[in-house]
Structure formats: structure tokens, C-alpha cells
Amino acid sequence: MPTTPSSNPAEPQAKRARRKEARPGELLAAALDLFVEKGFAATRVEEVAQRAGVSKGTLFLYFHSKEELFKAVVRQSLSARFFEWSAEVDDFTGSSADLLRHGMLSWWERVGNTQASGMTKLMLTEAHNFPEMAAFYQTEVAQPYQALVRRILQRGIDSGEFAPMDPEMAIYSVTAPLIFLAMWKHSMGNHPCAPAALDPQEYLASQLHILLNGLRVRPPQTRLPPL
Structure with missing residues (x-):
């Protein structure tokens, strides 16, 4: 019997929640790569967001500046x-x-x-x-x-x-x-x-x-x- 997509409205919300939880880690990984590749001065937050697959506005929800992003990278890594x-x-x-x-x-x-x-x-x-x-x-x-x-x-x-x-x-x-x-x-x-x-x-x-x-x-x- 063919399966039908789940009609449980909680599933999309759960997926979005997991995605939201993953974003800080993805942003930090992208920032680390770019800081190492280009240096701190040459790295733009737009590039970090693009590499992590999010908008610049989303990045600023987690990190208020490039300096704060750098500090978070140092602390995590x-x-x-x-x-x-x-x-x-x-x-x-x-x-x-x-x-x-x-x-x-x-x-x-x-x-x-x-x-x-x-x-x-x-x-x-x-x-x-x-x-x-x-x-x-x-x-x-x-x-x-x-x-x-x-x-x-x-x-x-x-x-x-x-x-x-x-x-x-x-x-x-x-x-x-x-x-x-x-x-x-x-x-x-x-x-x-x-x-x-x-x-x-x-x-x-x-x-x-x-x-x-x-x-x-x-x-x-x-x-x-x-x-």
C-alpha cells in the first residue's frame, strides 16, 4: 500500500526547530573556515552567512557583530x-x-x-x-x-x-x-x-x-x- 505524507502538523515545526538549533554551529564552522582562509579583516559577515546557507539577518540573531562571531569561534574551537x-x-x-x-x-x-x-x-x-x-x-x-x-x-x-x-x-x-x-x-x-x-x-x-x-x-x- 502506498504511503501518504504525514499530516502531523508537529513534524514541520520539529524540523524547523532542529534546523534552528543547528544554525549557530553551522555559522561558527563557516566563520572558522573564512577567518582561516581570508583573515579577520577581509572576512565579511555576508560571506559567513552565505556559506552557512542563511541570511545575514539570521546571523545577527545569534551574533551581534563580526567581533562577537570571532570570539564565539575561539571559544568553541x-x-x-x-x-x-x-x-x-x-x-x-x-x-x-x-x-x-x-x-x-x-x-x-x-x-x-x-x-x-x-x-x-x-x-x-x-x-x-x-x-x-x-x-x-x-x-x-x-x-x-x-x-x-x-x-x-x-x-x-x-x-x-x-x-x-x-x-x-x-x-x-x-x-x-x-x-x-x-x-x-x-x-x-x-x-x-x-x-x-x-x-x-x-x-x-x-x-x-x-x-x-x-x-x-x-x-x-x-x-x-x-x-
Whole structure:
């Protein structure tokens, strides 16, 4: 027997409700793509709305300005992750070297190898033109990230695994390889002439080897007795 369309008036309303609930996520995904592709200054809200398949008026129902849209993208794609990462540091039972290795490699898997890492390039290139946005990014992303790395380094120092150092300066040694990968992915990494030999996992493993050999405490050298 052929089926007839449902006459339940609640079904179209339910579909519209589901569509309405999906719109903020679709707008944020479209905004992230465009911010990474074009930069903050060059991205227009009309483009974001068009890519998300809605009108500009609909976009402004959820986000009152491009600045608010940018902040929402940062919160969803980056700063919302810090609670999870902090819990991982709390619960980690291995060595501090293994924790640092886990942190850097998982950063690549969860952020670096995704579109969200393009926000690093965006901030490095446009922060001087948008100081308010730079301050927001510093509070929402840079400072929580630095706090996590500081905890890992201090953990290793306190346990005697890492040599005494200034954690505030060592944070930059941990951060530099990650920034390089983010910049590489969203510039030369997408270029036909990019060196194919650069494997991100191997690169991070090499950087970790250099970094950890510099951080670890070395046993005192034993001197041979005189003849």
C-alpha cells in the first residue's frame, strides 16, 4: 500500500526547530573556515552567512557583530578544550617527559591538524591591527595554554626529573615547534612546492628529543682515578 505524507502538523515545526538549533554551529564552522582562509579583516559577515546557507539577518540573531562571531569561534574551537586538557594533566600518572610528549603530540592530533590551528596564524598576522581581539585571544587561549605548559614543566622540576630552569622562558621552547607547525600547515603546507619530507609527527618527535635532552637532569660525570 502506498504511503501518504504525514499530516502531523508537529513534524514541520520539529524540523524547523532542529534546523534552528543547528544554525549557530553551522555559522561558527563557516566563520572558522573564512577567518582561516581570508583573515579577520577581509572576512565579511555576508560571506559567513552565505556559506552557512542563511541570511545575514539570521546571523545577527545569534551574533551581534563580526567581533562577537570571532570570539564565539575561539571559544568553541580552542578555549573550550582547556578544561579537558587540565583534567588530563591532573590525572596523568606517568613521567613528566611522557606528559610533555603526550601534550605536544595530542595538540597536533586535536588542534594542529585541524582548521582551528589556522587561528594561530591569524592572530600572529593581524593582532597588531585588532588589539581588542588580541587581548581576548591572550586571555582565552594563550594564558590558559601557558598555564598548562608551566604546570608540566614545574611537575618535572619538583620531581627532580627536569633540571632547575625558569619555566616562564622554557614555555616558549615548548611552544615554538607548535607555532611553526600551525604556520606551516596554513601556508607552505598547502602549497604545491611545500617540502613533502616534513612529517608533522616525525618533526614533533625530533623536537621532543632535543627538548627533553636539554631539560633532563644529567648524572654527574664520574672521573677515572689517576694512574
